[in-house]
Amino acid sequence: MTDVLARIAPGAWAWIQGDGSWWIGNAGLVAGDEGDILIDTCATETRTRRFLDQVKAVRPGSPIRFAVNTHLHGDHTHGNSLLPGSTIIVGHSQMRAGLAEDTIIDGCPPFWNPVPDWGGVRKRLPSVTYEDRLVLHSGSTEVHVVHPGCVAHTPGDSVAFVPAAGTLFTGDLLFHGVTPLVFMGSLDGALRSLDRIAEFDADVVVPGHGAVLRREDLDAVLEAHRRYYRLIRTAARAGVAAGIPPLEAARRAELGDFAAFPDAERIVLNLHRAYVEITDGTFDLLAAFEDAVLYHGAPLPTSV
Template sequence: MLVEIRAGIHAWVQPDGSWWLNNAGAITTEAGQLVVDTCATATRARRFLDALEAATGRAPKLAVNTHQHGDHTYGNSLLPAETVIIGQEKMREGLRVDPIIDGCPPFWSPVPDWGDVERRLPDVTVAEALTVHLGERRVELRHPGGPAHTTGDLVAWIPDERVLFTGDLVFAGLTPLVFMGSVTGALAAVDWLAAFQPEVVVPGHGPILSGDDIARVLDEHRRYYRLVLQAGADGIERGLSPLDAARGVDLDEFAGWADAERLVLNLHRFYADHDGKELELIAAFTDAVTYNGGPLPTRV
């Protein structure tokens, strides 16, 4: 669903926001259009880009990927050939070596079919910050300063309109995922996001936020990350595996969130950082499937 949240600023919202169902968007002026993220599959990316063209009459001059994950990047190859894509430097490298675009493993059911997408990397990379000018409209692309959701996150901030596209630094009403970033970094990034004082937030997944809902959702993230940190510290002290530590957690207020099995992935990240080791991706997803009682559900 394409929503115009300010004049010339659109959000593409894909309910219910669970695995592989992301949000995207665009900022459009007479001087050009900047697309924020694409979608996981060719069908969904075309649907987004077709709706955007119908609404604005423009083709994207620029695009930015908020991070490397396929639900935000695999549709890059559906952008016009002349569109210049921007990404954080670590995000570009992550997408370059991503094996999942070549064939999704059976950790999900049904296994997503990406369609006729091809790996398309950013043309321009940024380390910390870059400002894009679309005529009089300013769009600031900012990195949180360290690993959070991933190591290469960017937000798109439109200061004059106080609209913030957060990528997956925010999951509104769904379980956050930080297994390719940092639990402590994601917690720190919540205060960093709040400091923008946005009036509208377009999260990476879930409904658009405004008013008091912004502070509410950011507070939920703080409490969830603290729960993960406590569960991880307790699990290590007791000699538990990440899976067993997760099984002992009372999700309480977060029990109704979709994709609860991400707790296992997040704990694998905590354990890896504590031990100073690389995260074992296959082991982490195998444990998540075990915790879930079967493959992780998708609706793509």
């Protein structure tokens, strides 16, 4: 699948990258009379330049006034430094704090094949943060940036709602046809965030990874996420009760139709988080990824 900047509503585009696997996230563009608004950037210099070239092609001469970071992960933020210095980057306060501490931009650990080369990017943090919600204005265009009210995919998630376009960018609160991931967040919070997503009056929903959704598809996709998160919770409770580690619990879990989703090994990372929630333990990121590679049987897939 090739990357494409697709017009999804009047004044709104979605940058849909490939199969939405590791490090291959979606982004967005919203047109404004006084400059445009981007939703997220990409993991690598190459991918971000490709996105920005397409933005320039559909909005020639229009400056990028704002960029929203839906969360701290590099597949949504590494390209920040390639935006003009005049672009105001916006994120949740917890997102900014998390990105400030994140070290993966300095060198990617060897959990993926190929090991991503970020290229000529450097860490650039949001210059505007918020707590509950924030409205960006560009002429008559509004983008409502809203925190789900709980730790979900990460502690600092944002969704971006464009009322005039009936469009909701969910960041990684939704993965469409790709295995969801909550290792840096909360299983219960991720479940609750689905109810918040359902409250927006959106005709078009752009997930963090995977294909764009229409309103009529949303309920089924939300329900699939609920089923997946409950499956993780059940497997974690059984695993803790049996005294087995998360990797063994993952191997025993029956994924059903989710086994066919890309990145099924994320069950290991999700179980590591669920175990921590049940046992009040400490999350070990490196151990979780080492286990995910063992479950997968090889370094995890990505593309540059």
